Every structure is written in structure tokens, then in C-alpha cells.
Amino acid sequence: MSDAPDHSPTLAALSISDRLGQAMPYILIPVLVVLGFLAIGSTSSWLTLTVSGLAMGMMIFLMASGLTLVFGLMDIINFGHGAFISVGAFVGVSVLMAMGGWTTAPSLPLNLIAVLLAILAATLVTGILGWGFERVIVRPVYGQHLHQILVTVGGLIVIEQMIHVIWGPHEIFLTRPETFQGAITYWGAALEKFRLLAVVLGLIVFVTMRLVLRRTKIGLIVRAGVQNGEMVQALGYRLRLVFVGVFIAGSALAGLGGVMWGLYQEVITAGMGEEMMILVFIVVIIGGLGSVEGAFIGALLVGLTQNYIAFLEPKLALISNIGLMAVILMWRPQGMMPVVKAK
Amino acid sequence: MINILLSGDRPRSMLLSALLLVILIALALAPFLFPGVRSLETAARICIFIVLVASYDLMLGYTGIVSFAHTMFFGLGAYGVALASTHMGRGFDALLVGSVLGALAAAVLAFAIGLFSLRVRAIFFAMITLAVASAVAVLVSQMSQITGGEDGLNYLTPRELTPAFRFGEAFGVKLNGRLLAYYLVFTACLALFLMLLRVVNSPFGRVLKAIRENDFRAEAIGYRVVAYRTMATCLSAAVAALAGSIFAIWLRYVGPDTTLSFSIMLDILLMVVIGGMGTMYGAVIGATIFVLAQNYLQTLMGTASEATSALPLIPELLSPDRWLLWLGVLFVLSVYFFPTGIVGRLRGVR
Numbered sequence: 001m002s003d004a005p006d007h008s009p010t011l012a013a014l015s016i017s018d019r020l021g022q023a024m025p026y027i028l029i030p031v032l033v034v035l036g037f038l039a040i041g042s043t044s045s046w047l048t049l050t051v052s053g054l055a056m057g058m059m060i061f062l063m064a065s066g067l068t069l070v071f072g073l074m075d076i077i078n079f080g081h082g083a084f085i086s087v088g089a090f091v092g093v094s095v096l097m098a099m100g101g102w103t104t105a106p107s108l109p110l111n112l113i114a115v116l117l118a119i120l121a122a123t124l125v126t127g128i129l130g131w132g133f134e135r136v137i138v139r140p141v142y143g144q145h146l147h148q149i150l151v152t153v154g155g156l157i158v159i160e161q162m163i164h165v166i167w168g169p170h171e172i173f174l175t176r177p178e179t180f181q182g183a184i185t186y187w188g189a190a191l192e193k194f195r196l197l198a199v200v201l202g203l204i205v206f207v208t209m210r211l212v213l214r215r216t217k218i219g220l221i222v223r224a225g226v227q228n229g230e231m232v233q234a235l236g237y238r239l240r241l242v243f244v245g246v247f248i249a250g251s252a253l254a255g256l257g258g259v260m261w262g263l264y265q266e267v268i269t270a271g272m273g274e275e276m277m278i279l280v281f282i283v284v285i286i287g288g289l290g291s292v293e294g295a296f297i298g299a300l301l302v303g304l305t306q307n308y309i310a311f312l313e314p315k316l317a318l319i320s321n322i323g324l325m326a327v328i329l330m331w332r333p334q335g336m337m338p339v340v341k342a343k
Numbered sequence: 344m345i346n347i348l349l350s351g352d353r354p355r356s357m358l359l360s361a362l363l364l365v366i367l368i369a370l371a372l373a374p375f376l377f378p379g380v381r382s383l384e385t386a387a388r389i390c391i392f393i394v395l396v397a398s399y400d401l402m403l404g405y406t407g408i409v410s411f412a413h414t415m416f417f418g419l420g421a422y423g424v425a426l427a428s429t430h431m432g433r434g435f436d437a438l439l440v441g442s443v444l445g446a447l448a449a450a451v452l453a454f455a456i457g458l459f460s461l462r463v464r465a466i467f468f469a470m471i472t473l474a475v476a477s478a479v480a481v482l483v484s485q486m487s488q489i490t491g492g493e494d495g496l497n498y499l500t501p502r503e504l505t506p507a508f509r510f511g512e513a514f515g516v517k518l519n520g521r522l523l524a525y526y527l528v529f530t531a532c533l534a535l536f537l538m539l540l541r542v543v544n545s546p547f548g549r550v551l552k553a554i555r556e557n558d559f560r561a562e563a564i565g566y567r568v569v570a571y572r573t574m575a576t577c578l579s580a581a582v583a584a585l586a587g588s589i590f591a592i593w594l595r596y597v598g599p600d601t602t603l604s605f606s607i608m609l610d611i612l613l614m615v616v617i618g619g620m621g622t623m624y625g626a627v628i629g630a631t632i633f634v635l636a637q638n639y640l641q642t643l644m645g646t647a648s649e650a651t652s653a654l655p656l657i658p659e660l661l662s663p664d665r666w667l668l669w670l671g672v673l674f675v676l677s678v679y680f681f682p683t684g685i686v687g688r689l690r691g692v693r
Contacts, residue, residue, distance in 0.1 A: 077466055077469070077470075079469075137675065140679060141678075141679075145409075145466055146403070146407055146409060147678055147682070149409045149466075149469055150612065150616065150674070150678045151675055151678050151679070153609075153612065153674075154671050154672075154674040154675035154678065155671075155675060156671075157609065157668070157670065157671030157674070158668060158671035158672055158675065160667075161665055161667050161668030161671060162668065164664070164665065164668075165660060165665060165668070169664060274605070275477075277473070278473060278474045278477045278478075281470040281471075281473060281474055282470075282474050284470070285467060285470055285471065318478060318481050318482055318485060319478055319482065321474070321478070322474060322475060322478050325471070325474065326459060329459050329460075330459075333459075333462065
């Protein structure tokens, strides 16, 4: 009888370069901010641009997070996600307009309540819409990428046109609630109040999401489902239900992002969701499909790059996002933090 | 003879053959059968869209890649002709140079996009093409000193292709340059279509179908899936650009709305799905039905909307501006219940 082959497991710590590779996406943001500072030179404009870049990134993250999770969990790419952004914006703005007096009053609590009510209405409506969308549009075409893309694009068109039917064909201009207008000056830099609100809100959502995903049972199931759905089902969890929940939550977040973006731009159109989808896709791709952290970092990168470049070289701003995507994909073809194995 | 022309891919259905024959004859004799400016416009549009949709089907139906940048390639060809005609003066050489350069640019761009996205997973391609196409559309409307911006470009095509060039009368129809232009469009489109038919029925086309059915297995047999997908994409982009060039020669105008807009992309998608994915004849049927419907149904919708103006909501839903709404509904329904399209139904597949 021969001896068992030598088996001496080693528990070597990760080498420095491996660790650096893992941490690289996180380091990218401070590096970008510092580079931006060096390129811009003036502290006050750098601060303004950074805050607006962060605000934009946070809002894009709100819209992108749901999409990336839905993809990770069920391998479904929802091109109709943009419709929820538009619907959220329209519902939210309608609520704000209906409250009239509360938004024009120069009182912070009243304005805040008004905005919160608008957000609540928007997320509620888009959540319900997402539930219906999943049932009617997405469910019949599980597992067929080609048909998914076609059908969800069809759904996007129908919802967008329904917005035209309900709210009329023209864009709607709005004014932000009184206390969120204007800017505060800090270190000589003008920081728009609404952008600060967007940054705070985005951070709250990101932290909550991370807590739910990392600390709760449901988060555990979701993360496990992203990594290996069949195994989770084999262990007796009804992944379908979890998935529907994630789809609804993702749609509601898109609606929230839509309200914020509408208030940020102070104009809403039925096509806004479709336009935002382009940024959202870029974010999801460079972040790595299925990764919430990746989407967060990707969104901040896109927001910051766009703002810096628009200041430094306005002509390049149009293609800055595509350029960013090309660079990241050359570096990591799967995106920065891919969770879903390439299928 | 016919078998060689059709590359051995016969319609395989009596009704389908009859339909295709009717379309061919109608398009070939359009100026004589349906005299009038509007019907000639429609006929030329059908010819061009058949090629455009067929080239898209090479990607979607045969290779199984979804692209949202097909109008971008179409626009590249159109702008190639427009820019060449603007800078080189009117002449056939400008048209030729513009078409060739446009097709080359489209192929190179398709190659670059494919390089980034196709080697990871095909689904990236759909998202990346959407992003790139929108960036190009914005770029074209922003760089107004080169491209004319939102207004687009007007230019002169050779005198032989304009209505001012007259040379007699036959069967009660005035023979002028417009007629020559139509036959240029018709012949070029027919040639391109037959070429695409040749491509999809070649060994290359068979590999593409294998990749569509199961890319993993195709790779295992020894075909380099990425290379084949990229080649199909480049070819499809080049043909789309040529269709764009023909469109530009016919229209004598290019603008972002007529060549680059996302709604044309949706039209193409719908034509492919209605006609039938994965068969070139689907493009013929889809494009013909769709363009006819687009030109004549919208008028009908307008009348219907006025007739129901007393009712709530219904006139809103029927107004010609909501044309896209019904297209969307039709699109979703046809993907569910009609996945093989009209041609698939006629051929009795599944």
C-alpha cells in the first residue's frame, strides 16, 4: 500500500499586490478626487465640483443598485428600468405640486415633509409598478436573454408613452422647495443645498442597503442567491419570492432616484429615464454585474469624472463616460468587482 | 438559376413565395405601377429598410447578439455620403468615396465595440452599444460646424439623379433623374440583400447559427466564438452603413432625426420581430408591412382619434402621436406569442 500523497496545506497570507488589487476600486475614488484637485488648481471650484460630482453619483447609484441586484440574482437584464425613473419623477413632482403651500413656505420641516411625502408616493407607485412589470413582462421570458431584452424594451416604450397620455406630451418645469434653493458658502465654494441633501440621502441608502445585505438573514439569502442560486434553492429557500422582493425594491429605488433627479434638474420629461439608463448601464458595467459596492463606486466615478471634465474641457464631457468605461474595461474586462461568474 | 441567386435558401412555403414575388414585382415596377411622389418615396424607403433590417437580422436573428447601435452605423454611412458630397462637390466619385469610407468607419467602430464587450459576455454588448450610440447621437448634434447639428446637411447629388434631368416618357410616366435614382436604390438594395442571403447560407452563416443555439458547444467544437461574433457584427455594421449611404443618396439630406434617432432603432427591432427573426425573408416582409403601416396607418389613427373625441381618454390613446404606444404593445405581444414572426408562421416552424 502506497502512502497517501503529501498533503501539507499552507495558509499563506495574501500578498501585498493581491490585497492592493482587491482594494484598488476603493482607492480609485480618493485618487480621482486628488487628481481632480491637482488638475483644477482652485480649491473653491474643486470643492463645488466634487460635491456636485458626489451628488450626481449618489443619484445614479440609487437608480443603478436595483438593476445590478436584479441581474445578479436572476440573470435578468431589465432595459425597462428607466421607465421607473420617469414614473417616479412624474409621481413625485405631481405630489409636490399638489402640496403647493408646503413647498413655498420658507420652513425646513414643512419642505422636508413635502419632499419625503413625494418620495414616499413615488417609491410606492414605482414599487407597485415594478411588481406588475415583473409579473406581466419579465416572468414569461426567464432564462432567455434575447427575449428579455426585447420585451423589456417594449415595456419601456409602453410605460413612457403612457406617461405622455396621462401627464401630457410636454416637459414639466418645477421649482425646488424653498429651503433647498440656493447655496451655502463654505471655504469660498458655493455648495448647492440640494446637492448636499442628495449626498446625504444617497449615503443613507447605501449604508442601509449594505447593512441589510451584510447583517440580515434576507441579505444573506440574496447574496448567496447572487453567487449560486441553484444551491440556495436546493437548501429550501424560495428564491423566486426573494427575487420578486428585490425587483420591487429595485424599482422603488429607481423611482426615488427619479424624484431626486427631477428636483435636481428642475425639469422632467418622459424620456428622462431612457437618458439616465445610459449612465446607469455604464455604472453597472464598470462596477461589475451583480455588485452593489461596485455600482456605488462606479456611480461616484462617473459623477466625479463627468463634473471634473466638464469644467476642464467642456468638449470632452460628452464622451468622458464612454472613455471611463473603456479604460475600466481594459483594466478589468468583467467590471471592477464582478460577483456573477461570466456565463 | 433562382437557386443560385437565393443561395439555396428557398422560401419553403407557397404563400411566402407568392408574397415575396408580389413585393419584388411591386418594388421593381413601383414607378410605373404607383405613379406619384409619395408612393415612390415609400417604395424607396421599403427597399432601404429591407437591407437595414436584414443586416440587423444577421446580428440578432442569426448570431443572437442584441445591438442598439444599428442606427449609428446607418447614420455613419449616411453622413459619409453627405460629408463627401459637401466637400468634394456633386459627383458619383463623392458618393462612392463617402459610401466606402462610411462602411469602413462603421466596421472599425463595430470592431472596437466588439473588442470591449463581446469577449466577456454577449449581454454587455447590448448595454454598451446603447451607451455608445447615444454618445454618437449627442456628438453629431453638438459638432454643428461639421455635421450641421440638429439641422442636418443638405447637399447636391449628381444631376443625373435629380428630377431636373428629364429624358422622355414611357407608359405615361415621365422619365427623369428621380426614376434613375430609384432604380439605383432598388438595384443596390437587391444586390446587398442577395449578398446577405449568400452570407447566412454559407458555412460562416451556419457557424453563426450554431453560436446562437449554443455558444458553449460551438466553442467546444473548435470555432472561435468571439472571432465569429465580431466578424458578424462588423459585416452587419458595414451593410447597415451602406444602406445609410443609399438612403442619403435618395433623400439628399441627412439629419440626426432621420438617421440616428432611437425611434428608428425601435422601428428596426419591430420589423425584425414582426417579420421573423433568423430568416432574411422576415426582413422583407417585416419592413414592407411596417413602412406601409407607418405611412398610411397614422393617418387612419388621426381620423379615429377625431371620431372618438367626445369620449374620455380614448382620443388621447388613439392620437397619431401615440403611434409608438401601440408599436410597443404590438412588440411585446409579438415577442410572446409570435416569436418566429410572420415568416416562421408561414413556414410552419413550431
